[in-house]
Amino acid sequence: MQSGIAQRAGTVTFVPEKHIEEGKGMTPQSGPEANFERVKAQLKARLGNDVYSSWFGRMMIAETSRGLIRLSVPTAFLRQWINSHYLDLINELWKQGDPTALKVEIVVRSTTRSTAPSIEDERPAARKPERNAPAGSTTPTPSYQRAEKATPSRLNGAEQPGKQAVLGSPLDSRYTFGSFVEGPSNRVAFAAARAVAESSSSALRFNPLFIHASVGLGKTHLLQAIAAEAIRLKPNARVVYLTAEYFMWRFATAIRDNYALHLKEQLRDIDLLIIDDMQFLQGKSIQHEFCHLINMLLDSAKQVVVAADRPPAELESLEPRVRSRLNGGVALEMATPDYSMRLSILRQRYETAASEDPSLNIPEDILSHVAQAVTGSGRELEGAFNQILFRQSFEPEMSIAWVEEVLGNVYRAGEPKRVRIEDIQRIVARHYNVSKTELLSNRRTRTIVKPRQVAMYLAKVMTPRSLPEIGRRFGGRDHTTVLHAVRKIEGLSGADNTMAQEIELLKRLIAEQA
Numbered sequence: 484m485q486s487g488i489a490q491r492a493g494t495v496t497f498v499p500e501k502h503i504e505e506g507k508g509m510t511p512q513s514g515p516e517a518n519f520e521r522v523k524a525q526l527k528a529r530l531g532n533d534v535y536s537s538w539f540g541r542m543m544i545a546e547t548s549r550g551l552i553r554l555s556v557p558t559a560f561l562r563q564w565i566n567s568h569y570l571d572l573i574n575e576l577w578k579q580g581d582p583t584a585l586k587v588e589i590v591v592r593s594t595t596r597s598t599a600p601s602i603e604d605e606r607p608a609a610r611k612p613e614r615n616a617p618a619g620s621t622t623p624t625p626s627y628q629r630a631e632k633a634t635p636s637r638l639n640g641a642e643q644p645g646k647q648a649v650l651g652s653p654l655d656s657r658y659t660f661g662s663f664v665e666g667p668s669n670r671v672a673f674a675a676a677r678a679v680a681e682s683s684s685s686a687l688r689f690n691p692l693f694i695h696a697s698v699g700l701g702k703t704h705l706l707q708a709i710a711a712e713a714i715r716l717k718p719n720a721r722v723v724y725l726t727a728e729y730f731m732w733r734f735a736t737a738i739r740d741n742y743a744l745h746l747k748e749q750l751r752d753i754d755l756l757i758i759d760d761m762q763f764l765q766g767k768s769i770q771h772e773f774c775h776l777i778n779m780l781l782d783s784a785k786q787v788v789v790a791a792d793r794p795p796a797e798l799e800s801l802e803p804r805v806r807s808r809l810n811g812g813v814a815l816e817m818a819t820p821d822y823s824m825r826l827s828i829l830r831q832r833y834e835t836a837a838s839e840d841p842s843l844n845i846p847e848d849i850l851s852h853v854a855q856a857v858t859g860s861g862r863e864l865e866g867a868f869n870q871i872l873f874r875q876s877f878e879p880e881m882s883i884a885w886v887e888e889v890l891g892n893v894y895r896a897g898e899p900k901r902v903r904i905e906d907i908q909r910i911v912a913r914h915y916n917v918s919k920t921e922l923l924s925n926r927r928t929r930t931i932v933k934p935r936q937v938a939m940y941l942a943k944v945m946t947p948r949s950l951p952e953i954g955r956r957f958g959g960r961d962h963t964t965v966l967h968a969v970r971k972i973e974g975l976s977g978a979d980n981t982m983a984q985e986i987e988l989l990k991r992l993i994a995e996q997a
């Protein structure tokens with residue numbers, strides 16, 4: 484998952500290299516910079532100097548703002564490695580020093596172009612004095628700001644120099660149509676994405692365009708490619724790319740700080756709105772705003788593109804009217820890449836890496852072996868390739884056996900294991916002391932119904948399986964039965980702490996034992 488980004492008047496709004504916004508009640512000594520130093524010192528103490536400097540030596544604060552902390556590293560490889568090996572630890576260490584922190588994200592610094600032509604502050608202009616204006620000045624400034632003239636903003640009633648309210652984070656410059664490998668599993672989605680980016684007449688049929696696929700299959704890549712291409716073709720178009728999480732967070736803070744109206748006005752004139760990771764959109768008022776926004780855009784024939792890990796009908800946390808609006812356009816699925824797509828993705832990664840390091844030499848048979856062995860998502864392929872790249876710098880001699888060993892490491896230490904529905908059924912049945920046969924039976928006694936509903940719920944949240952598929956795997960039940968179970972358990976764990984703890988425990992057992 485990628486974080487949000489905003490583009491305005493055809494220009495990307497990039498996060499400034501040092502966007503420091505001190506959290507509520509934090510003193511300078513306990514502010515983000517001090518906490519960052521403390522986290523780095525703890526990482527060094529825990530991991531040793533060598534490991535520390537390999538992975539964290541060049542890590543910097545990119546942005547901190549109301550609970551969201553972005554740390555930047557110079558390469559995508561570092562970001563990926565830190566994400567898969569150290570992100571939980573960093574989050575834990577950060578929260579020890581700042582309990583108000585919600586999450587830490589790692590971003591790639593090279594794409595945070597500080598020379599971006601414009602930067603947007605979505606607060607009312609009248610609240611934004613120029614950077615060098617005297618403290619407390621409320622001189623109105625235009626809402627379109629140049630990056631180098633970034634303005635401080637008012638927080639907690641005080642002007643705090645050096646801070647900006649930024650509506651997003653960078654587009655990844657690698658994510659273009661040119662670098663997106665097209666094949667049978669994504670051809671239709673790719674064609675629709677191109678039509679939207681080119682605002683061809685056929686694009687009207689795809690509004691909203693809804694793209695769904697399970698994790699790592701290229702949704703973010705495709706969505707960002709649409710944004711990049713739309714801007715390239717129409718530099719004056721107003722294109723906004725946001726993750727649902729970012730959208731929620733922006734609205735929540737705007738409401739809290741009384742500038743929701745202003746934010747809404749700014750969102751009104753968008754030509755192309757792109758929302759990623761829609762499955763994370765939660766909360767009644769936020770959904771209300773979102774629905775209002777897409778209604779407004781669709782009514783004025785503007786384009787909306789949405790991506791999620793499941794089709795609109797299965798986004799159970801969404802209000803029916805949001806779901807129905809999303810259902811009103813075209814929903815297209817992207818599936819797992821086949822062998823030849825996987826090989827093309829790897830070849831492309833290799834060409835890019837070789838252009839940066841001409842001494843690199845990964846023979847075609849090695850790439851082909853990786854494409855055969857790693858059959859999952861683009862993200863898994865990327866992880867495998869990065870692992871080979873990294874290890875090759877120490878051990879230039881490559882063989883198939885060597886690759887096998889390296890890939891073994893990827894799967895031991897990298898992506899989490901996939902949870903299977905059978906594992907969930909086995910572990911839930913054991914936990915509630917019922918048999919698996921009873922779990923799948925038609926018996927409706929309370930002692931069986933609850934474990935069955937819990938197991939269905941866990942199958943939905945812990946696997947990428949669709950509701951109908953889960954229904955089939957639970958003794959041929961209808962998808963509405965599964966949906967009912969999911970809602971029931973969601974409701975119970977929201978209302979009852981013991982139930983919530985039970986679910987957490989089961990999730991842990993399944994993750995450990997699957």
Ligand SMILES: Nc1ncnc2c1ncn2[C@@H]1O[C@H](COP(=O)(O)OP(=O)(O)OP(=O)(O)O)[C@@H](O)[C@H]1O
Pocket residue numbers: 484485662663664665669696697698699700701702703704705760792820828860861862863865
């Ligand atoms: N068809 C493809 N062509 C080229 N690269 C791809 C393709 N599919 C996936 N990738 C690469 O795989 C990685 C993961 O893709 P991406 O982040 O877009 O997945 P996602 O579907 O958004 O995942 P998530 O659901 O976790 O957000 C990226 O580096 C992306 O470039």
